[in-house]
């Protein structure tokens with residue numbers, strides 16, 4: 339499998355107000371391979387956004403190495419590497435640069451000097467990928483949060499990125515907007531094999547991931563497949579993360595002395611386990 | 620109240636005027652503003668007024684909509700007119716009724732100045748009514764492009780303008796939200812002395828500024844990660860297209876100026 343991004347013992351500190359420094363990321367290492375979906379979870383201030391900024395060269399590590407597409411990020415290759423990474427941030431309003439949907443989607447294309455003739459089909463194509471092709475001339479204040487985030491994703495897709503980073507892209511949305519966005523990204527991943535790093539508070543979103551990185555106070559606390567992570571339910575709850583409903587219920591059932599096997603992350607899995615649990619005996 | 624004001628507002632449409640290139644429109648309006656000062660007699664002022672009304676007609680703007688939206692400005696124009704009637708004391712006495720004395724020159728000057736003012740306001744309003752803010756910005760950017768040579772940051776100014784326009788509704792919404800939040804906390808903006816009212820505005824402005832700075836920071840980051848490095852090497856998604864109608868209105872302008880020069884002079 340081809341490596342897309344790797345962090346190798348990366349640390350970073352911000353300057354604190356008192357003149358000292360604050361470790362925001364402390365000795366973090368992991369690798370992201372082509373076509374994977376990685377979820378990074380952690381409580382507020384655990385260093386998730388700092389990680390994202392390190393990945394896209396808004397910050398440079400104090401120690402360790404950040405490699406993107408097998409190249410170490412530096413000032414010279416920064417812009418070239420960025421043109422292959424799409425990133426969507428939390429606040430739908432604050433990342434909408436253009437005056438209309440199509441202007442916003444074209445923004446990165448303009449910046450990268452893509453000729454006009456190529457821009458038009460790319461804008462249409464990427465809006466179609468996020469089901470927003472009917473909104474070309476809409477202005478941002480007439481769109482819902484979920485629609486704005488999908489436009490932001492289209493803006494990233496227009497550059498045909500190899501990697502899409504979502505930094506809590508769904509956390510300011512209502513449940514419907516959140517579902518729209520997650521569904522779009524999931525579809526993209528299925529159809530185009532896009533590599534996705536999604537930073538989130540939401541453990542339901544984690545279920546879609548191939549691999550999960552749990553951050554706690556700047557350190558990588560756990561990493562593994564979602565089911566492996568949810569096996570550490572107590573630890574996750576102790577750092578303030580909410581387990582998905584099915585996982586919580588499954589744990590409570592077990593604590594109540596009901597014999598069920600394995601971990602259950604979706605309601606369907608749990609229901610299946612419950613109604614078949616007495617057959618095997 | 621702001622809803623009704625049309626000065627500076629854009630109403631989409633597809634008239635001849637709407638379809639003009641923003642460059643030709645901007646150029647035309649700018650030159651027209653200069654040309655208005657050529658008028659100095661009844662014939663020339665009448666020509667300007669007739670021409671402006673013709674443009675309104677071609678742009679398919681309803682007169683009622685236009686004048687209703689410009690009410691405050693019309694009020695100002697009528698006020699100027701009356702001031703001239705009352706205070707200019709030259710020429711033959713036209714009306715002498717009790718203490719009111721209106722002289723010929725006053726009437727003439729008043730009407731001239733009012734027409735000049737009216738025509739300027741109407742033309743600029745037609746421009747903004749028929750051209751989207753983005754097009755105006757684009758047009759300005761290309762028209763001012765030669766000034767880059769003298770180190771005028773044309774691209775940056777245009778970008779600043781389009782981002783400001785883009786964020787006006789966002790910040791309006793936010794102001795509204797903060798206002799409601801402060802009202803819910805019992806702040807009172809509508810009564811009290813002026814000093815008290817000004818003081819009540821402070822808790823409105825502070826959160827607004829804090830959030831505007833936060834937005835600016837987020838926006839700068841979003842622009843940077845999307846590859847924004849200034850105007851150098853950038854291509855444009857919005858293409859401007861100079862067509863026959865654009866050349867036509869420049870020719871019309873030249874004819875208008877010729878007519879003005881020919882008609883001006885004696886009374």
Ligand SMILES: Nc1ncnc2c1ncn2[C@@H]1O[C@H](COP(=O)(O)OP(=O)(O)OP(=O)(O)O)[C@@H](O)[C@H]1O
Nearest residue numbers: 352353354362380381382383384385386387388389
């Ligand atoms: N620009 C900055 N200057 C100083 N300290 C900062 C700065 N940005 C973040 N920090 C601090 O670094 C730590 C990690 O912040 P970071 O934004 O990476 O957290 P996060 O996991 O993204 O949190 P959230 O879930 O709230 O987005 C926090 O303690 C934060 O206060």
Ligand SMILES: [Mg+2]
Nearest residue numbers: 386387388506
């Ligand atoms: Mg964050």
